[in-house]
Amino acid sequence: MSNLDIDWSAAWDLDPDVRFLNHGSFGACPRVVMxxxxxxxxxxxxxxxxxxxxxxxxxxxxxxxxxxxxxxxxxxxxxxxxxxxxxxxxxxxxxxxxxxxxxxxxxxxxxxxxxxxxxxxxxxxxxxxxxxxxxxxxxxxxxxxxxxxxxxxxxxxxxxxxxxxxxxxxxxxxxxxxxxxxxxxxxxxxxxxxxxxxxxxxxxxxxxxxxxxxxxxxxxxxxxxxxxxxxxxxxxxxxxxxxxxxxxxxxxxxxxxxxxxxxxxxxxxxxxxxxxxIEFFNSLVDGGWPTIWDRHKCQALAARELLCDALDVPAPSPPEMIGALASVPLPPGDQGAPSGAWDVDPSQRVLFEMHAIEVPIMSWPAPPGRLLRVSAQLYNTMQPYRDLAQLLPLE
Ligand SMILES: Cc1ncc(COP(=O)(O)O)c(C=O)c1O
Missing domain, CATH: 3.40.640.10 (Type I PLP-dependent aspartate aminotransferase-like (Major domain))
Incomplete structure (x- = not known):
């Protein structure tokens, strides 16, 4: 089994009913640290x-x-x-x-x-x-x-x-x-x-x-x-x-x-x-932090490939520019400028409310342009990205 499918989610208290693909916004703190x-x-x-x-x-x-x-x-x-x-x-x-x-x-x-x-x-x-x-x-x-x-x-x-x-x-x-x-x-x-x-x-x-x-x-x-x-x-x-x-x-x-x-x-x-x-993660994963950094990047790239295939678009940046986040362009939305920092694209709301997938869709560079951004963290396995890819392209 690739380490992308090892499930480290037991270290966190994240809601098990949500496929949480947005570590990038606010992080998430594991139980030992709390x-x-x-x-x-x-x-x-x-x-x-x-x-x-x-x-x-x-x-x-x-x-x-x-x-x-x-x-x-x-x-x-x-x-x-x-x-x-x-x-x-x-x-x-x-x-x-x-x-x-x-x-x-x-x-x-x-x-x-x-x-x-x-x-x-x-x-x-x-x-x-x-x-x-x-x-x-x-x-x-x-x-x-x-x-x-x-x-x-x-x-x-x-x-x-x-x-x-x-x-x-x-x-x-x-x-x-x-x-x-x-x-x-x-x-x-x-x-x-x-x-x-x-x-x-x-x-x-x-x-x-x-x-x-x-x-x-x-x-x-x-x-x-x-x-x-x-x-x-x-x-x-x-x-x-x-x-x-x-x-x-x-x-x-x-x-x-x-x-x-x-x-x-x-x-x-x-x-x-x-x-x-620092110490908790270093001992949680064999190989410590270097293995974690490598996993982040491999998972972000693998997730991006799934999304790009589903959207039929080429990878938007070279692999050396990927860390643990991957953004892909979505078809234009019909929403105007966001009304505030936490204003949410209608498709993002649908993904959360109908499919329990927490993932951001950002208007970029300006409406109607949109980007879908996934995060890769130790509590993520590959399945939620596959689930997300199956729902693409979004309205
Ligand atoms: C590039 C960048 N700068 C600054 C911030 C702000 O971070 P904070 O709200 O913790 O100050 C963020 C938050 O996502 C960010 O992505």
Missing amino acids: EEQVRLRAELEREPVLFMARRLEGYLDEAREALANFVGADSSDLVFVPNASTGVNAVLRSLAFEAGDELLVTNHGYNACSNAARFVCERAGAAVTVADIPFPLQSEQQVLDAVLAKVTPRTRLLLIDHITSPTGLVLPIARIVRELRERGVETLVDGAHAPGMLELNIEAIGAAYYTGNCHKWLCTPKGSALLHVRKDLQESVRPTVISHGANSPRAGRSRFQVEFDWVGTDDPTAFLVIPTA
Whole structure:
């Protein structure tokens, strides 16, 4: 039996009546990790001052060390944030854009983060410029060409996804960062999907700023993400919430970590269970994380092939651009622009309500264009993708 048909779903508490093919939106946390969070919350509530004021800093350091090893970073360059949106906002809102500056984004970017880019630019009289990456596409080079075509002497920063959300592409991020740096432009990488989806080496990518969620593919509880800032830039990056750290006399650690480690009272346990998640998955699967990354990719590619065959369309991107997400173009819908972030395509509703298949259909690049995106995670076997393929093409 191929490991694509090994069923690891018993590690999760997902609803057994739903064929859950949308890990990409919010992740899903396995039971062992949730139990560790419950244990930590009990410890917190038993003596809140002991936990928050005396133990937390050490606990955060332990979690940070484990995460740094996992994502290829030096722990002194890493802070926790609740989500990638917060990481992107912290960086963008710390930078002083000036009138005439350009902030380059791409047409595959995540709407919430592009909104943050528009917000800081409008405030400063700067401009958001957009690189048009084609989709379908045949090579990574097309991504690079599209981005470089929009770099001008006024480009201050590139905000780009490591793995794109609607199109599910793994972008050649290290190459992009390098080429931009050679042109004097720094990059903020939105790696919302990267930690846990694929082997990640943040230092090797070399971006000025890198943020990524742990609550998606590392399967930690919601509200756990990282922000990595290159050492020479840490002084200038401030949390979106200014708190005690701003004038703390604490010596022996950077202002960067002191500020981000306390942004007001909140539940820090989602950060603290990161080491549990890293170790749990490593021992769950023979071969540990490398086998998991390989399985994600093989399953996403196999699922994509089923969907493309059913739709009679060619694969929309080369296999090296696939991680654990695969998007395929659907025939145009008759729905207008979505009325909000959670507005759902009528076919997506039918798939869920009539067939108990949870899978997103996104309007892209604009209505009536649509993409169907599947996720591959250890709790998925191949059968639900076959079931989905049988229902294609959708209205
Ligand atoms: C590329 C990308 N960036 C940012 C986000 C936002 O993540 P969060 O809501 O955890 O901040 C997402 C969420 O799906 C995403 O796909």
